[in-house]
Amino acid sequence: MKNINLKPRQKLIAPGKSNLLVHRYAETALSVWQRFKPEPTYVNMECIDKFYRPPLRLINGGDNVFYFCNEFQRINQVLRLESDSDYPCLITPESIKDIQQLAWMEVIDLIFLKDAHHPDLFKALKGTAPQSVICQLMGIRYLTVKSYCRFAGISQSSYEYMQCKFGLEERVLGIPQNMNWLSDVPS
Amino acid sequence: MNIKKFDNKELKVVLDQLVPFDSPHYIKVQNLIINLIKVKPSFCFCVGEHASLDMPVFTSSECETIVRTVVKEKNIENWAVTYMLVCFYQKYGKVHTNNEAWQFMSVYLQIIIMISIRKDEHSAKVNQLSVRLRMSLKDNNPQSKIVKKLISIHAQHASLTNVLAVLRQYEAQIRDDEESGKVVNQKLAGKIGQIRLAYEVVAENKAFVGKTYTNSQNNELSKDHANKRYLDSTDEPIRVTIFGRPHKNDNVADAENIADDDPPALLDNDFKPSRTTAKSSELQQWKLKNNYRHARRNQFYFPTNLRQLSLLSYQMLFARMWQLFGVVSYKQRQVYAVILLSLLSGRKIQDVIYELALDKRQRKWLGHESGSAADSYAMSNTINVTSNRRSHLLPHRQSHDNEFKLPLPTRLQAVIENKFLIDSNEVSEVLASLKTQLELPVLSNQHIDACLYTVIKNELQEPLHADMITGIDVKHSSPLYYTSIETISLEKTYYSAIQLLTEYCTADSQGELRQLSMSSTKSNRYKKYVGSDMTLNTDICQKFFDELAESAESYNGRLKRNVSIRQDRYIEQFNAYGVWLWHIIFIQTGIRPVKHAPGLLNQFDFRQRLLWVSDKEERHGQGQGRLIPLSDFLITAIQNYIEYIKQFAVMHNSIYPNDQFPINNVLNSSQPLIQLFSQNPKGFADITPSKVRYQIKHFFSHQDNWLRHQLRSLLTNRSPEHLICALYGHEHPDQEAMHPMSSLSINELKELSADLDKVAVELNLRQVEVNIYG
Numbered sequence: 001m002k003n004i005n006l007k008p009r010q011k012l013i014a015p016g017k018s019n020l021l022v023h024r025y026a027e028t029a030l031s032v033w034q035r036f037k038p039e040p041t042y043v044n045m046e047c048i049d050k051f052y053r054p055p056l057r058l059i060n061g062g063d064n065v066f067y068f069c070n071e072f073q074r075i076n077q078v079l080r081l082e083s084d085s086d087y088p089c090l091i092t093p094e095s096i097k098d099i100q101q102l103a104w105m106e107v108i109d110l111i112f113l114k115d116a117h118h119p120d121l122f123k124a125l126k127g128t129a130p131q132s133v134i135c136q137l138m139g140i141r142y143l144t145v146k147s148y149c150r151f152a153g154i155s156q157s158s159y160e161y162m163q164c165k166f167g168l169e170e171r172v173l174g175i176p177q178n179m180n181w182l183s184d185v186p187s
Numbered sequence: 188m189n190i191k192k193f194d195n196k197e198l199k200v201v202l203d204q205l206v207p208f209d210s211p212h213y214i215k216v217q218n219l220i221i222n223l224i225k226v227k228p229s230f231c232f233c234v235g236e237h238a239s240l241d242m243p244v245f246t247s248s249e250c251e252t253i254v255r256t257v258v259k260e261k262n263i264e265n266w267a268v269t270y271m272l273v274c275f276y277q278k279y280g281k282v283h284t285n286n287e288a289w290q291f292m293s294v295y296l297q298i299i300i301m302i303s304i305r306k307d308e309h310s311a312k313v314n315q316l317s318v319r320l321r322m323s324l325k326d327n328n329p330q331s332k333i334v335k336k337l338i339s340i341h342a343q344h345a346s347l348t349n350v351l352a353v354l355r356q357y358e359a360q361i362r363d364d365e366e367s368g369k370v371v372n373q374k375l376a377g378k379i380g381q382i383r384l385a386y387e388v389v390a391e392n393k394a395f396v397g398k399t400y401t402n403s404q405n406n407e408l409s410k411d412h413a414n415k416r417y418l419d420s421t422d423e424p425i426r427v428t429i430f431g432r433p434h435k436n437d438n439v440a441d442a443e444n445i446a447d448d449d450p451p452a453l454l455d456n457d458f459k460p461s462r463t464t465a466k467s468s469e470l471q472q473w474k475l476k477n478n479y480r481h482a483r484r485n486q487f488y489f490p491t492n493l494r495q496l497s498l499l500s501y502q503m504l505f506a507r508m509w510q511l512f513g514v515v516s517y518k519q520r521q522v523y524a525v526i527l528l529s530l531l532s533g534r535k536i537q538d539v540i541y542e543l544a545l546d547k548r549q550r551k552w553l554g555h556e557s558g559s560a561a562d563s564y565a566m567s568n569t570i571n572v573t574s575n576r577r578s579h580l581l582p583h584r585q586s587h588d589n590e591f592k593l594p595l596p597t598r599l600q601a602v603i604e605n606k607f608l609i610d611s612n613e614v615s616e617v618l619a620s621l622k623t624q625l626e627l628p629v630l631s632n633q634h635i636d637a638c639l640y641t642v643i644k645n646e647l648q649e650p651l652h653a654d655m656i657t658g659i660d661v662k663h664s665s666p667l668y669y670t671s672i673e674t675i676s677l678e679k680t681y682y683s684a685i686q687l688l689t690e691y692c693t694a695d696s697q698g699e700l701r702q703l704s705m706s707s708t709k710s711n712r713y714k715k716y717v718g719s720d721m722t723l724n725t726d727i728c729q730k731f732f733d734e735l736a737e738s739a740e741s742y743n744g745r746l747k748r749n750v751s752i753r754q755d756r757y758i759e760q761f762n763a764y765g766v767w768l769w770h771i772i773f774i775q776t777g778i779r780p781v782k783h784a785p786g787l788l789n790q791f792d793f794r795q796r797l798l799w800v801s802d803k804e805e806r807h808g809q810g811q812g813r814l815i816p817l818s819d820f821l822i823t824a825i826q827n828y829i830e831y832i833k834q835f836a837v838m839h840n841s842i843y844p845n846d847q848f849p850i851n852n853v854l855n856s857s858q859p860l861i862q863l864f865s866q867n868p869k870g871f872a873d874i875t876p877s878k879v880r881y882q883i884k885h886f887f888s889h890q891d892n893w894l895r896h897q898l899r900s901l902l903t904n905r906s907p908e909h910l911i912c913a914l915y916g917h918e919h920p921d922q923e924a925m926h927p928m929s930s931l932s933i934n935e936l937k938e939l940s941a942d943l944d945k946v947a948v949e950l951n952l953r954q955v956e957v958n959i960y961g
Contacts, residue, residue: 034842035748035755039960117747124750169745173756174763175738177885179579183327185730 012086013058013066015078023059023067025096026103032124033072036110036117042077056089059099066091070102100133108137111152119163122148191232191301198234201304205313210266211256215243219272219282224300226284226293231301231347231389242282250277264314268299271317278324291341294350295320301389308395312385319382328578329373337382347390354383368713372588373581374574495637496627498646498687503625505530506691509700513598522613524602526635530688531595532566533639533657536614536632544608552658553603554592564600565592571661572668573890575720580889585722585900586671587714593656593681596700642684651908652680655718665917669899671722674711676904721889721896728897729951731887735770736955739763743958752846757959758864761835764957765861766882768828769874771952773894775821775943777902777915778802780876780891788829789856793822796940802916813916813925816936818943824954825860834959846870898946906942914939 013019022030045053054074058066066089068075078087107125110116125134126143140147149156202217210216222242224234245253250273257263257270272292279288299316302309323334336357344350362376363369387393496504508530512523525543529536534552542550554567569590575581595603614632622630643653654664655677661667682701689700716722723731742760749755772778772785779802785791790799801812836850848871852858861874863882872878876891895915902911911917913924913936924931 031842032750035750120747120749128750166747173738173741173745174759175766175883175886176734179327179885179887181730181734182579182583182727182887185583185724185727 009091010055011089011091013056013089014086015056015075015083017079019065020058020075020079021061021065021067023069023099023103025099026067026069028128029100029103029107030072032128033107033110036107036121036124037073038110038113038115042073045077046082050085051088053087056087057092057102058089059094060091069099070106072106097133100130101137104129104133105137108134111148116152117162117166118148118152118154118159119166122159193232193234195234197304198300201300205268205299205303207265210262210269211253212245212249213269215245216269216272218243220268220296223282223289223293223296226282227290227297230294231297244281245273245276247277267314267317268296271321274321274324287338287342291338294341295337298385298389302385305388308397309385309388312381312388315381316385319378322578329375329581330378330578333375333379333382347386351383351386351390354379354386358383368587368711371582371584373578374576493629494633495641496630496634498642500625500627501530501638501642502688502691504621504627504630505688506693506696507621507625509689509692509696519617520602521607522609522617524599525609525614526617527599528595528603529635530638531599531685533636533643533653535636537611540609540611540614543603544606546606547604563594563597564603565594567592568655568658570655570667570718572719573721575890577889580723583723583727584671584720585724586716586718586720588717589720591674591677591711591714591717593678598699638688639684642687643680646687647680647683649680649908651903652677656681656684666899666912666915667718669719669721669896669915670903671716671718671896671900672903674714674717677717678711716900719896719900721893722900723889723893723897725901725949732770732774732950732952734886735763735767736953739767739955739957743956746958746960748842752843752869753866757835757839760957760959761839762863762882764828764831764955765863765874766879767955768824769861769879770894771824772821774898774950774952775818775947776800776815777895777898778815779895782875783859783873784876785861786859787856788854788860791817791825791860793817793826796822796937813913813923814933814936815914816938816940816943818940818947820944820947820952820954827954828860829854831957831959838959901946901949902942905945906939910936910939 054071056068056071056075056078058068061067107121107129111118111121122143122145125148131143134143135141138147138151140151145159146156149159198221202220206213206216206220219242221234228234253269253273254277257266257273260266263270275288275292276282279286279292282289284290295316299313302312302316319330320334322328323330323332325331340350340353340357344353358376358379361379365372365374365376508523508527512520512527515523521543525536525539528534528543529539532539532552534542542553545551547555552567552569553564555564567590572589574589575584611632618630618632618635621627640653640657643656644650651666651670651672653659654667655672659667685700689697692700739760742756742763746756746760748757752758773780776785776798778784778800781802784800784802785798786800792798796817798815798817799812800815832848832850832853836848839848840850846864846869848862849858853860853862859873862871863874863878864870865872865878880888880891899911899915902914909918909924909931913931918924918926923929924936
């Protein structure tokens with residue numbers, strides 16, 4: 001595969017911390033995603049030839065800097081384990097609406113993880129995400145608990161159960177908040 | 188007693204004073220008081236006919252609002268009655284005229300009103316009375332006993348005189364139990380006394396007697412500390428330094444901080460002389476003289492010291508003294524008693540003369556113990572420690588008291604029973620004649636003064652016991668502040684000293700003097716430990732560390748992040764771990780809880796197993812800081828923590844670019860090892876005692892220094908005293924373990940680490956397993 005022809009939109013990039021940055025409009029989504037991301041287990045792709053690995057979709061920022069806006073897990077993996085060689089990428093023109101949608105799609109995908117923490121995730125979507133983008137992606141009119149649960153495929157009661165469970169857990173965590181233990185010890 | 192009669196107008200004036208019109212719900216509260224008074228009418232006074240009003244009812248939310256307003260407006264004193272009533276209401280619920288609690292409250296309010304209409308200095312008692320009752324309402328508070336007793340007293344006795352009589356009896360009994368050590372001293376007697384006094388004022392119309400302060404001997408001694416003042420408060424003498432750096436960020440008693448290093452400052456401390464002057468011999472001499480004075484104050488007591496005799500001389504001296512004491516004339520016997528008492532108590536001859544010239548009741552350290560077959564005199568030694576006023580901790584203190592008693596020979600007791608005055612010249616004459624009789628090279632007052640101290644310190648090698656038994660002032664011996672010690676060990680040391688001292692006495696006298704060791708004084712039997720008030724029982728301490736370890740481990744398997752950094756459980760875990768480690772470091776090193784302690788990572792040397800700390804103000808002309816041996820347990824704990832923060836930083840810093848954990852600064856020793864995440868201001872900050880106190884504020888509150896007290900008490904009598912002093916930095920000037928002239932080897936100091944490990948075992952300390960993934 002030495003004489004491979006790359007189309008103008010395709011490019012080989014050596015990924016590194018200095019030239020592969022998150023796009024401005026995907027920053028919030030990335031930070032939310034990081035807080036809810038699954039355990040870092042993944043398929044090892046180092047053995048696959050780089051042209052067979054899934055390409056990254058990047059945006060050219062000039063000065064040899066490229067921005068990413070989705071595939072956070074994959075980027076993480078590339079930066080940590082596969083940064084020794086060039087990597088095939090697709091360069092797309094900058095379109096803010098699409099960038100936002102791609103980025104938030106990553107967050108919405110977290111809903112389907114089996115140990116997703118729905119109440120927190122709902123709060124994060126409600127509080128930090130642009131509502132129009134979210135509603136469009138989830139195909140709903142308003143983001144409510146009800147519509148969230150329907151989208152996630154869980155019942156509202158299991159959502160509430162989860163809420164209570166974590167609320168109760170909060171009380172036994174950390175340093176006790178009273179001095180009752182003093183009287184439990186025989187003096 | 189005449190029952191006073193109130194008309195409505197008069198009552199209204201008093202009520203307006205007790206419940207001012209700007210206080211919350213004042214009409215309703217005044218109403219409640221008027222109605223309550225009628226529950227037990229004519230106890231102290233009667234009221235004129237009032238238009239019958241309904242008993243007001245407070246909802247629980249109303250009560251809470253009132254309490255919150257009172258606290259928020261900082262009007263606890265002005266609105267004391269409102270505050271007390273509402274707290275009482277919260278506990279005992281709606282008013283029922285048959286309810287004993289409310290019947291008591293009716294009387295209590297009548298007392299308060301009677302005091303308040305006097306309009307004299309007694310009116311301060313109104314606030315006092317309400318404070319007492321409010322404190323008693325808390326379940327965990329030892330004072331809750333008082334209110335229960337008060338209610339039952341009022342239920343059984345109908346008149347004020349009867350109630351007062353029972354109250355006096357109750358106070359006397361509690362006082363007796365507390366003083367003898369029969370019960371844990373929770374300082375209840377004084378509090379009951381305040382209530383009793385208020386009843387007395389009403390019943391017997393007592394005039395106000397202010398406190399008068401006499402010039403006691405102690406104040407005289409402190410004249411050379413011109414920058415110190417002594418405030419006399421009810422149960423704790425407070426020393427105040429007028430100038431100097433205030434310790435803002437800790438809650439340690441000032442006296443304790445100052446006692447640690449307290450050279451009398453030169454007047455021209457800040458004077459920077461020119462180079463030629465600085466090297467002038469005059470200034471050099473002045474410095475030398477000052478150093479010498481300071482060293483002398485703390486007496487080296489080397490065996491070669493000219494201010495003391497050899498053991499043999501003391502033994503001969505004592506034998507001769509005791510023999511003559513039995514045969515000389517009545518008047519002469521008193522002089523001998525003074526010298527003997529000084530030999531047996533280690534007090535200065537001057538002090539003994541002063542004490543014996545006082546009436547029986549005024550004597551300070553010669554107390555007599557009644558109750559046994561005959562009244563017997565004993566020396567009582569008081570260790571002047573900071574008293575613990577945290578009422579939730581009182582039942583859990585290790586020490587019963589700060590006073591212990593040592594018996595005196597019966598024959599001596601008979602002589603000192605009544606007061607008499609001896610001229611110090613007579614003592615000198617006796618000493619001069621003894622000197623020739625025994626052919627001693629020297630013999631003067633100071634040789635007598637030093638006797639017991641030298642015997643215990645140099646022959647029995649118990650410097651700490653020597654300080655305690657001879658009544659050394661805490662200001663001159665910092666270890667006394669921190670130690671809670673087994674009374675029996677002090678008794679044993681004293682008896683061994685007597686044993687040594689009486690070596691050359693006749694067999695009869697030996698029998699007489701040594702049999703003392705059989706008759707342990709009554710109060711000591713109740714007081715297993717004496718000394719520091721801050722040291723807690725071992726099981727409380729075990730539980731404390733167990734709870735802390737569990738709180739750090741409780742996050743394992745329950746970790747989750749949140750969009751808001753304030754609710755991120757990873758960070759809560761980080762804080763809990765830091766708080767645990769902070770406490771572990773203090774119980775394993777005994778360092779002072781200063782800002783940023785234990786300091787930077789490069790202060791730890793894990794290979795040499797040493798920690799370098801500088802935790803107090805430096806002394807003039809001495810090197811900085813000291814070395815502390817590290818225990819195996821502590822080394823493991825810190826190394827685990829370092830591993831943890833490395834992993835924590837990797838995960839944390841990638842997620843929170845704005846709130847970075849300064850891992851590089853910590854590892855490169857430019858920021859303290861332990862950091863805490865604080866909510867306000869948001870971010871990681873260097874650890875300080877006040878931050879730790881904030882983290883555990885609901886869980887446990889104690890003086891910052893308490894782990895230092897705890898460790899000192901756990902090490903005392905188990906490790907060599909000079910090593911403990913080196914660990915704590917409590918050596919006398921020029922006797923430091925790391926002094927250039929010191930003969931102590933560093934390896935000897937390191938042996939302490941095994942003892943520190945034993946402490947870890949005794950307190951059931953365990954390493955926490957903190958899981959950082961999920």
